[in-house]
Amino acid sequence: MVSSDVGMMGGAEAHEYQYLTAVGEDHVVVCKSCGYNANIDAAKHKLSSVSEPTSQRVEEVYTPGCKDNKNDHHLKNVDPRSFTGTCVDDLSLPTEQSLCVVCDSPLSQSRGIEVGNIFKLGEKYSRLMGATYLDNRGTENFLVMGCYGIGIGRTIACIVEQHSDERGIIWPKGIAPYAIHILALGNKTEVTELAESLYADLQKAGLEVLYDDREQTPGVKFGDADLLGMPIQVVVSKRSIDAGGVEVRLRKESNSKVVPYGAVLEALKAHINVGD
Numbered sequence: 001m002v003s004s005d006v007g008m009m010g011g012a013e014a015h016e017y018q019y020l021t022a023v024g025e026d027h028v029v030v031c032k033s034c035g036y037n038a039n040i041d042a043a044k045h046k047l048s049s050v051s052e053p054t055s056q057r058v059e060e061v062y063t064p065g066c067k068d069n070k071n072d073h074h075l076k077n078v079d080p081r082s083f084t085g086t087c088v089d090d091l092s093l094p095t096e097q098s099l100c101v102v103c104d105s106p107l108s109q110s111r112g113i114e115v116g117n118i119f120k121l122g123e124k125y126s127r128l129m130g131a132t133y134l135d136n137r138g139t140e141n142f143l144v145m146g147c148y149g150i151g152i153g154r155t156i157a158c159i160v161e162q163h164s165d166e167r168g169i170i171w172p173k174g175i176a177p178y179a180i181h182i183l184a185l186g187n188k189t190e191v192t193e194l195a196e197s198l199y200a201d202l203q204k205a206g207l208e209v210l211y212d213d214r215e216q217t218p219g220v221k222f223g224d225a226d227l228l229g230m231p232i233q234v235v236v237s238k239r240s241i242d243a244g245g246v247e248v249r250l251r252k253e254s255n256s257k258v259v260p261y262g263a264v265l266e267a268l269k270a271h272i273n274v275g276d
């Protein structure tokens with residue numbers, strides 16, 4: 001969670017939930033020493049030590065057509081720290097040389113994707129709308145307001161970014177569209193019958209099941225199952241039946257195990273109940 005600009009919502013302060021990733025669109029400033037962090041748009045920072053003052057004398061240079069308090073002249077070797085004045089706004093963005101405003105440690109920068117945000121609106125809108133409540137002493141007070149938003153699509157994109165390999169998505173069990181993906185390989189009657197009854201039994205047991213009964217080659221079905229990334233694949237094939245049951249394979253692992261049909265429901269439930 002990083003500090004952010006309140007933007008058009010206004011209010012006292014705002015934070016964003018940033019998922020740090022090299023492909024992120026936002027830049028986030030982080031202090032690894034004290035934990036200060038902020039979106040670069042809202043980040044406060046200190047400049048690191050300025051270079052040594054120039055020892056050269058200030059000189060007047062002839063610059064035709066330009067003006068620096070004197071027509072056709074500019075000054076050279078000016079030390080900016082000799083200027084006096086009042087800074088009225090935060091004008092600079094942090095750089096790799098910037099220091100933390102809290103603890104003076106070097107700041108580092110990361111890229112991130114904003115997946116959510118939260119705004120402390122305070123009484124900004126309740127005062128405008130006259131939204132009040134009576135407290136237990138009968139005094140009228142303005143409602144204190146806040147609001148938040150979560151980007152569902154962005155969150156899913158970040159999860160896929162983090163949970164995938166070269167073959168496709170590996171859904172964490174908690175948010176997988178389906179826990180189980182049944183693949184029926186080949187068109188032998190015994191395979192189709194076993195796959196159909198497995199599909200029915202698992203649904204009856206309340207499990208979320210995707211059933212691939214397309215007439216496609218095993219290669220296509222395995223490729224699609226890996227791409228879609230359901231956590232558990234159950235393969236029904238002539239080979240698995242000859243070996244005594246169905247083949248259970250976890251998407252995040254490469255090995256598989258043949259489980260007798262009578263034990264498959266309990267085995268799948270056990271996999272689902274184990275954390276990711």
Ligand SMILES: [Zn+2]
Pocket residue numbers: 031032033034035036100101102103104105
């Ligand atoms: Zn710090």
